[in-house]
Amino acid sequence: MLYFSTNRNSEPVSLKEAVIGGLAADGGLYMPVQLPTIPASQFDMVADRSFSETAYDVALEFFRDDIPGRVILDIVEDSFDFPLPLNEVKQGIFSMELYHGPTLAFKDIGARFMSRLMSWLYRNEERELNVVVATSGDTGSAVAAGFHNVEGINVFILFPRAKVSPLQQKQITTWGDNIHAIEVDGSFDDCQKLAKQLLADRELNNTLSVTSANSINIGRLIPQTFYYFYAFSQLKGLRVPVVFSVPSGNFGNITGGIMAMFSGLPVKRFIASININDVFKKFLESGIYKAEKSIETLSNAMDVGDPSNFARLNEMMGGKSAMFRKYMSAYSFTDQATLEGIDKVYRDTGYIMDPHGAVAFLGAEQFLEEQDEPANVVFLETAHPAKFRETINRVIKDYAGLPPQLKAVVDKKEKYHSAGNDIDEIRSFIGEINRISM
Numbered sequence: 001m002l003y004f005s006t007n008r009n010s011e012p013v014s015l016k017e018a019v020i021g022g023l024a025a026d027g028g029l030y031m032p033v034q035l036p037t038i039p040a041s042q043f044d045m046v047a048d049r050s051f052s053e054t055a056y057d058v059a060l061e062f063f064r065d066d067i068p069g070r071v072i073l074d075i076v077e078d079s080f081d082f083p084l085p086l087n088e089v090k091q092g093i094f095s096m097e098l099y100h101g102p103t104l105a106f107k108d109i110g111a112r113f114m115s116r117l118m119s120w121l122y123r124n125e126e127r128e129l130n131v132v133v134a135t136s137g138d139t140g141s142a143v144a145a146g147f148h149n150v151e152g153i154n155v156f157i158l159f160p161r162a163k164v165s166p167l168q169q170k171q172i173t174t175w176g177d178n179i180h181a182i183e184v185d186g187s188f189d190d191c192q193k194l195a196k197q198l199l200a201d202r203e204l205n206n207t208l209s210v211t212s213a214n215s216i217n218i219g220r221l222i223p224q225t226f227y228y229f230y231a232f233s234q235l236k237g238l239r240v241p242v243v244f245s246v247p248s249g250n251f252g253n254i255t256g257g258i259m260a261m262f263s264g265l266p267v268k269r270f271i272a273s274i275n276i277n278d279v280f281k282k283f284l285e286s287g288i289y290k291a292e293k294s295i296e297t298l299s300n301a302m303d304v305g306d307p308s309n310f311a312r313l314n315e316m317m318g319g320k321s322a323m324f325r326k327y328m329s330a331y332s333f334t335d336q337a338t339l340e341g342i343d344k345v346y347r348d349t350g351y352i353m354d355p356h357g358a359v360a361f362l363g364a365e366q367f368l369e370e371q372d373e374p375a376n377v378v379f380l381e382t383a384h385p386a387k388f389r390e391t392i393n394r395v396i397k398d399y400a401g402l403p404p405q406l407k408a409v410v411d412k413k414e415k416y417h418s419a420g421n422d423i424d425e426i427r428s429f430i431g432e433i434n435r436i437s438m
């Protein structure tokens with residue numbers, strides 16, 4: 001399978017070039033030249049299969065030309081050794097918990113798969129590979145966990161100063177070995193811009209092999225199609241249409257869902273549930289996409305003012321806002337509404353949502369209220385509530401959740417490099433780690 005750039009100013013490339021390159025030479029994002037066609041009949045048979053079995057079925061469709069089936073199976077089984085429970089939280093509204101991986105956020109799914117895919121694709125190379133990743137909180141630790149002690153790979157995590165939760169910061173800065181955390185004096189958008197600049201930096205790339213592990217990497221995006229198929233197979237007995245509500249920031253999660261739909265998964269609609277960073281909602285309403293500065297909220301992984309996956313969505317929708325409106329809705333919620341949602345669901349049902357999942361729950365609820373026909377809405381729970389305990393405690397006073405994955409990290413010592421919002425500073429740090437001066 002070949003991968004083309006959404007900017008259409010460079011030639012299509014192989015899977016290896018797309019995954020190792022990260023970003024296309026023309027600055028665009030890679031997409032498969034053609035999405036696989038996965039017949040619905042295939043999913044009629046998979047109702048009682050595990051997540052990794054379903055993931056393998058879908059992965060084969062994407063990768064069979066490029067990777068031996070046995071290797072795909074190994075990557076899938078090694079990546080997905082945790083459950084993805086589905087709970088009916090309220091009639092017609094299900095949560096799918098994507099957060100039972102090692103760093104307790106859904107990004108483990110893409111990051112674990114991609115790190116294994118990348119090491120396999122890179123297995124015959126001489127030079128070390130430098131993986132650069134910008135994080136608004138969860139990506140960094142998921143990528144670190146995926147790559148920790150993988151031979152021949154250095155990881156650089158750019159995180160915005162004082163804008164990630166204390167626990168998230170621990171999860172980013174306590175790895176050591178081949179994992180290097182860099183605190184940037186700027187916002188997440190600044191970190192993302194720096195990561196893109198580093199990838200496009202000729203001088204750096206002539207000397208070193210540099211790649212990205214952000215959601216811009218197609219190697220992370222494809223595994224984010226898998227759980228949509230899995231959720232669908234779990235709900236198969238229920239006859240009403242399936243809708244997904246996805247808590248969205250960079251729109252990588254929901255882009256995976258739309259790719260699944262265009263590969264044949266019969267989903268009725270996708271709801272982009274967002275906080276007050278509502279560029280996408282304004283776009284659906286007006287047909288005009290206009291990036292904005294991001295605003296801080298309680299659902300900080302969604303504080304994105306210029307969602308990087310918009311270019312991919314736009315490709316799939318043929319650049320037509322009518323197509324976007326046919327398949328997608330957007331609902332935006334304030335922090336106050338998010339807190340009230342967490343509180344109300346806990347009182348009514350005992351179920352505890354994190355701030356991101358809560359935004360997605362509210363989107364699901366509002367969608368059903370505005371609908372005449374019944375639907376099953378699956379909202380994606382993207383982080384364990386314990387990662388946001390300070391927030392949860394504002395409404396659920398006695399919540400003390402601390403799963404073992406977090407307990408392990410609390411007492412570890414942090415180590416990170418501090419830098420300004422400055423490409424030269426970061427470039428020379430990467431050079432230092434590679435023992436060359438830049």
Ligand SMILES: *Cc1c(COP(=O)(O)O)cnc(C)c1O
Pocket residue numbers: 105106107137138139215247248249250251252253254301302356382383
């Ligand atoms: C990253 C993240 C999101 C947003 O996902 P995108 O793919 O960037 O839209 C939502 N919730 C949590 C907990 C996240 O870490």
